Amino acid sequence: MTESETEYLGVRIRAYRNMRQMTVRGLAAEAKASASFISQLERGQTSASIGMLRRIAGALGITVADLFNEQDEVGHRVVRRAERPELPTKPGTRKYLISQRPLQNLEMYAGELDPGASTGDEPYAHGDSQEIFLILRGQVTLWLGPADSAAPHVLAPGDSVEYRTSIPHRVVNDGDETAEVLWTIGPPTPA
Incomplete structure (x- = not known):
């Protein structure tokens, strides 16, 4: 060089x-x-x-x-819905990266959960950043805490929850329609 x-x-x-x-x-x-x-x-x-x-x-x-x-x-980047990168997820769920790499100050994901689908059988944690979870459509239950003592939060469109990514969490669509959700994390958690 x-x-x-x-x-x-x-x-x-x-x-x-x-x-x-x-x-x-x-x-x-x-x-x-x-x-x-x-x-x-x-x-x-x-x-x-x-x-x-x-x-x-x-x-x-x-x-x-x-x-x-x-x-x-570049000061801005446009991402069309049809061009969002899809991440591997559990059956019945889809997760898309909204914020484009390289991630700068935050990362954002859009998700869809079919009725009965979840982010997994066990809660998961990642890094120690601030996370905001927002429901756009449908109804979901967000479980916060370790599997044996997780607290359920039933959320409807417009509801949100803020927590640390180091707290184990899990999302379940208990409703009868596909749920759309957003996760916003700042600063980005390590890859």
């Missing part, structure tokens, strides 16, 4: 780290590197191996390609 490319890479890493509200030490710990190495990399004073760039990108919740992509500086 040229000197200017090394400097550009450092600027990008610092920008993503700041977006994630991570310290140099925090990123270093996640990427299994020293804080001084990350600091030198951000200042363009050293370069990194592909393996290290993968670990750094993973810790930032992005891809290695995102570190070099000059196109994502």
Whole structure:
């Protein structure tokens, strides 16, 4: 890499780290590197191996390609409903990524749950971010807490619940119509 490319890479890493509200030490710990190495990399004073760039990108919740992509500086991105990336989910459910990669300050997902469908048999947790769950259509039950002591919240259109992503949670469509929901998470949870 040229000197200017090394400097550009450092600027990008610092920008993503700041977006994630991570310290140099925090990123270093996640990427299994020293804080001084990350600091030198951000200042363009050293370069990194592909393996290290993968670990750094993973810790930032992005891809290695995102570190070099000059196109994502655009102020806005339009995502048509038909073009939303669909994520793998349980039968009877569909989950779509609304916020496009690389994720910056938040991540948002749209979901559809057929009658009787759920996000899984067991509650799940991910990271420790703020999550807002909003019901657009239908009626669902959101279970918050460990499986043996989870508290149910019956939610109708327009209802929302806010919680930490570290709290185990599970959604069940107990209604008789397909439910549409939104999950908004900030800052984005690690990939």
